[in-house]
Amino acid sequence: MITVTKTFFPPIEEYKAYIDKIWENKWLTNNGDLTKELTAKLTKHLNANHLILMTNGTLPIQIALNAFAEQGEVITTPFSYVATTSSIVWEKCTPVFVDIHPEYLTIDETKIEKAITNKTTAILVTHVYGNPCDIEAIDAIARKYKLKVIYDAAHCFGVTYKNKPIFNYGDVSVCSFHATKLFHTGEGGALFCQDENTYNEMLYRHKFGHDGPLRFHGIGINAKISELQAAMGLSVLPYIDAIIQDRKRVCELYDSLLDFKLLRRLKIRAHTEWNYSYYPIIFNSETELLKTEELLKVNDIIPRRYFYPSLSSLSYVNNNNDLKVSDDIAPRILCLPLYYGLENDNIKKISELISTALGKS
Numbered sequence: 637m638i639t640v641t642k643t644f645f646p647p648i649e650e651y652k653a654y655i656d657k658i659w660e661n662k663w664l665t666n667n668g669d670l671t672k673e674l675t676a677k678l679t680k681h682l683n684a685n686h687l688i689l690m691t692n693g694t695l696p697i698q699i700a701l702n703a704f705a706e707q708g709e710v711i712t713t714p715f716s717y718v719a720t721t722s723s724i725v726w727e728k729c730t731p732v733f734v735d736i737h738p739e740y741l742t743i744d745e746t747k748i749e750k751a752i753t754n755k756t757t758a759i760l761v762t763h764v765y766g767n768p769c770d771i772e773a774i775d776a777i778a779r780k781y782k783l784k785v786i787y788d789a790a791h792c793f794g795v796t797y798k799n800k801p802i803f804n805y806g807d808v809s810v811c812s813f814h815a816t817k818l819f820h821t822g823e824g825g826a827l828f829c830q831d832e833n834t835y836n837e838m839l840y841r842h843k844f845g846h847d848g849p850l851r852f853h854g855i856g857i858n859a860k861i862s863e864l865q866a867a868m869g870l871s872v873l874p875y876i877d878a879i880i881q882d883r884k885r886v887c888e889l890y891d892s893l894l895d896f897k898l899l900r901r902l903k904i905r906a907h908t909e910w911n912y913s914y915y916p917i918i919f920n921s922e923t924e925l926l927k928t929e930e931l932l933k934v935n936d937i938i939p940r941r942y943f944y945p946s947l948s949s950l951s952y953v954n955n956n957n958d959l960k961v962s963d964d965i966a967p968r969i970l971c972l973p974l975y976y977g978l979e980n981d982n983i984k985k986i987s988e989l990i991s992t993a994l995g996k997s
C-alpha cells in the first residue's frame with residue numbers, strides 16, 4: 637500500500653545510541669541533556685531566534701492564544717488542519733474566518749481588515765503546505781490594530797522567506813514534529829518567538845509556570861517534551877537535508893508527469909525557499925476528485941483530502957463571513973503520496989492512474 641506519507645525511520649543503531657544515553661543519565665524529562673542538545677541543534681539548523689521544544693504542535697498554539705488572545709475574537713483561516721480552529725475554541729476565543737487566496741491558499745490578507753472588530757485580539761493563520769502567508773501585509777495590519785500574530789507553521793520545517801527562516805516572523809510561530817510531518821520526534825513540536833520577554837513567558841507557561849521548584853511565575857500547563865522524543869529528533873535531524881532533497885525529486889517528477897490542463901497545482905509565493913512538504917492537486921470538480929481517489933484506492937494508493945471539510949463547517953463554530961474560495965477549493969483538493977524513498981515507478985503509476993481517471997491516458 638502507498639499512503640499519502642510515510643514516517644522516516646533513522647537507522648536503529650543511531651536511535652539506540654541516544655536511548656543508551658538516556659539510560660546512562662537516568663533522566664526522562666524536564667529539560668534533560670537530549671532535549672538541550674536538540675534545542676541547540678535545531679536553533680542552529682533553523683537559524684531561529686528563540687525556540688522551545690514541546691510535546692506536540694497543538695499545545696504551543698494553545699499556549700500562545702492563552703497568553704495573547706484574552707478570549708477575544710481571533711482572525712483565522714478556514715483552510716487548515718482542525719487543530720488551528722479547535723485551539724481557538726478550546727481557549728474560549730471566537731474564530732472569525734476570513735477567506736483564502738485562490739492560488740496561494742493562505743488567508744486572503746485583503747479581507748482581514750473588514751473582519752476586525754473591537755473584540756479582535758489576535759490573528760492565527762496557517763502557512764498552509766509550507767506556503768507563506770503575505771507576512772508583510774499581515775504585519776502591517778497587526779501593527780495598525782495592535783493585534784498579536786501567531787503563525788501556525790506546522791508544515792514549515794526548513795522554509796525560508798526572503799532568506800529568513802519562516803519561523804522568525806510573527807509574535808509566535810509554531811511547528812509540528814508529528815510522525816506525519818517532514819521532521820519528526822514521533823509526537824512533538826516547537827514554539828518560536830523573536831524576543832526575550834515572549835520567550836520567558838512561553839517557557840514558564842509550558843512547564844506549569846514553575847520558576848524553580850517552589851515558586852510560580854504565573855499560570856501554566858504541561859507541554860514539555862520528553863527525552864524519548866528528543867532522542868528520535870536527534871536521530872532524524874542528520875537526515876533532514878537528504879529527506880528534503882528526495883521529496884524535491886518526487887515533486888519534480890509529479891510536475892513533469894501530471895497534466896496541468898486537467899489539474900491545478902499549488903502556487904508558491906515568490907521569495908520562498910519551499911520544503912516540498914505536501915503535493916496538493918486541485919481538480920476541476922469534486923466529482924473528478926472522487927473518481928480519481930476511487931481509482932487510486934482500488935490500486936492500493938491512499939491519498940488524503942487535506943484539507944476537507946472547510947473548518948468553518950465544524951459543529952462547534954459559527955460563521956457569518958463569505959468564504960467562497962475556501963468552500964469551492966476544499967472539496968476538490970487532494971494531497972498525493974509524497975515521502976522520502978517513494979519510487980519513481982510508483983510516482984509514474986500514480987500519475988498515469990490520475991490521467992486515466994480524468995479520461996486521458
Ligand SMILES: *Cc1c(COP(=O)(O)O)cnc(C)c1O
Nearest residue numbers: 692693694717719790812813814
Ligand atoms: C499537524 C498540524 C497541527 C498539529 O500538530 P500536532 O503536532 O499534531 O499537535 C497543527 N496545525 C496544522 C496545520 C497541522 O498540520
